[in-house]
Amino acid sequence: MSAPAVLSVKDLSVSFGAGRSETRVVHDVSFTLRQGQTLALVGESGSGKTITGKALLGILPKGARVTMGMAHLVAENSVDVSGPNEPGPECDLLHMTRKELRDVRGRRVSMIFQEPMSSLSPLHTLGAQVMEAVRLHTTHRGAEAQARCLHMFEEVGFPDPRRAFNAYPFELSGGLRQRGMIAMAMVCRPQIMIADEPTTALDVTTQAMVLDLINRLQAETGMAVLMITHDLGVVANMASSVVVLRKGEVVESGPARAVIGEPRHGYTKALVAAAPIIPEMVPVKGLHDPEITPIMRARNLSKTYITRGSGLSQKTMEIQALSDVDVTIARGETVALVGESGSGKSTVANLLLRAERPDDGAEIEFCGRDGLKQDIARLEGNALKAFRRRVQVVFQDPFASLSPRMPVQDILTEPLRIHDVGNAAEQRDRAVELMRRVGLSPDHLRRYPHAFSGGQRQRICIARALALKPELILCDEPTSALDVSVQAQVLDLLREVKEDYGLSYLFISHDLAVVAELSDRVAVMRRGRIVEEGPVESLFSNPMHPYTKALIAASPEPDMDRPLDLNAVAQGAGEPHTWPEPFGYVSGQAPGMVEVDHRHFVRRAA
């Protein structure tokens, strides 16, 4: 802990507005950032953690201003040969002229953001954007500057630095884009890097590798990192000290081990308790009786998208989004589809809903309460409309999936109106009942969605899905846009209504912890195929497939003694042909599914 301080922030306060309409969003925040160490600024949305980070660089959004405090940055102890003549002096970041501040930004203190796609200009190549930082802050020009960029790209782990240099951000994957951002932030060897939720938008395996990269670069250069995050798992893996923020105030701070291991403040305790953990042993849940008639059974689901190339030749290309996926959901069961972006899990959902048609050869059998079996893949007209009543969806983003121009009552009664259920009075009664069921006050039926918080909106979405008394609900990442404390409540609600209404769930998620908590059976998907499938207790206690192992190893947990296992991640997170024997795909051919335990299947050579 005795590393020299690099940045001391004292009594930082930030307000929006002025005069009577002034609202303070950050109150008297103080912390010290030490050389070569990472300090985590933890809090949920609205805690003021991002504003604090932005205040240090003087890039507050319009209307916000620093009202008090100081941020003391120590002098640079050495100077880069290419840099300005003198090392940067000791200074107070909160009281500088614009010109002095510009000199600090990007050279002595740099920042990376959550969404690497929107944080990079889509009109400039990655190289051009990194070169700009070099040109602004060093004397390097032309070939020299380019060499410096390429060297940086190599350090942040681009497989082909030269290609990355000439690539536009939209040509790169999310992980590579964030590496590009890090290269841009690091290229001038800053004293401090502020990382604002740098991995929140990334897949878990990518997150693990990017976190590792930040750790490695920090060890090499000795820079201090201010890590702004909501994820205690990330904190446990990265930080040596923690500051917990709530509504702009510091509620607890100290060494990471102490704060996470033995939280003192009630809020921190709640945060730690709510943090999702992948249990090593999951209690046996359902009976998994194969005799129960499945409510939904899909076989040989494949989906090929055809993209038409432009140009005179009009060459077409086929993209296989899904290959031979079988899904069975027993009545009353919760089946989870787990996978990272591009794994095809949402495509499965779209096919089961008949939002899209599967390729020929697929069979989707739905067996409702009435015992009638229907082939969903071939339903048309009224039969299809009737089917839609029985299967509903809860989407990921409760902000985008509710019309901002409809009061809640209209949102809840719209499905009833579409399917002609009851008269106006009955529909209203149903809306009141639904609001009560999801734990909201029926008095708020006249309000519009913007008056509700994210968690409350997701409750409204669940109420809407329940309106038609469906038998099966597809939950597409229903909690990933929510704060952890709210996430737990929404999961509880989902569990309750399942009991009440005798529902079955297909639960789509990238978050293994959430899946472990809610589901009975899990299917892990990668590149359009299921690679491992089994009862939740068997899958988590005895994962067999390298990709499943990688997913579990990559999920950060709020436990200082369980660091990310990067070897496992590296082994399983690659493309299918890089998986070790007997799991790898040989010349593009996937091996079949083998039963390794009771109803636990793994894709591997027999």
Add this chain to the structure above:
Amino acid sequence: MIRFLIRRLFTMAGTLVVVSALVFAIINLPPGDFLSNQIAELRATGQEASIAKAEFLRKTYALDKSLPEQYLIWLGVWPGPEGFNGLLQGEYGWSFEFDRPVGEVVGETLWLTVVVNLAAVLFIYLTALPLGAIAAVKANTWIDYLAAFIGYIGLATPNFLLALALLFYGNRYLGLPIGGLMDPEYEGKAMGMGKAWSVFLHLIVPVIVIGTSGAAAMVRRLRANLLDELSKPYVITAQAKGVPHATRVIRYPLRMALNPFVADIGNLLPSLVSGSVLVSVVMSLPTIGPTLLGALRSQDFYLSGFILMFVSALTLFGMLISDILLALLDPRIRFSSRTRN
């Protein structure tokens, strides 16, 4: 890029063919044609000699044939009384009203129209770009309000009123010439320094008049686009990198906001041509607008048909230019074909 261009040129040609059919159909919608009207009139007054000439013209221009045939002959893909002789061969037909070939009637006005409108487009872009950018960056300050105020005046004032006012004050205080597009002494002369200067002086007022409302609309649009972009994360990234303010705005959000701005070129041209008719009449500009109006009224269909075709071609050309510029400006558009292949 080359393939993109070739493809665009092909679709352009196809569009022109469709447009030509539409133009021909529309001109022929009203019953009768110039010659039959004239023949009826001559019959009534008993001028047999002229009737003979009219009948001769009727034969020469195949007006006695069926409409589809007339159309194909007009295009030049079907042999008429004088063999293949239509638009494709550069023969624009005969203006019955002026009793001269269309090419001669239109003559210089065609190129003056292009000059006036290009100058107006240039004026619109040169004023709208800085004004719009400043209005967005200094949103809700007095500069923004001033730009909005001037813009609303430009949008709300009738063009011809503005024309009259500007002509009067321009002449009185700056000695700018009134009416026409050049001094009378240069009319019909070959292009030279003197003539060019004279045209330039005469252009000032019409260009301002024609361009003001377009520029005002463009300023509002650019301001709105740029305001959206200014708070995007990539601008904050640039700020966090230490990029100075002006460079930051110009290099990042302004370039993003330019897309709709550039895409407007194609739409701008036809609205300028048709919108400037009234102004041309008021300011007695020898542009194509008034001629078109007269030709449509008297059913002088070779003349009106040719002018309509010319305006359509101009529009398509504008679209082509804006497409090329878009592809150059925005790699996402440029690459969208490549990544799909």
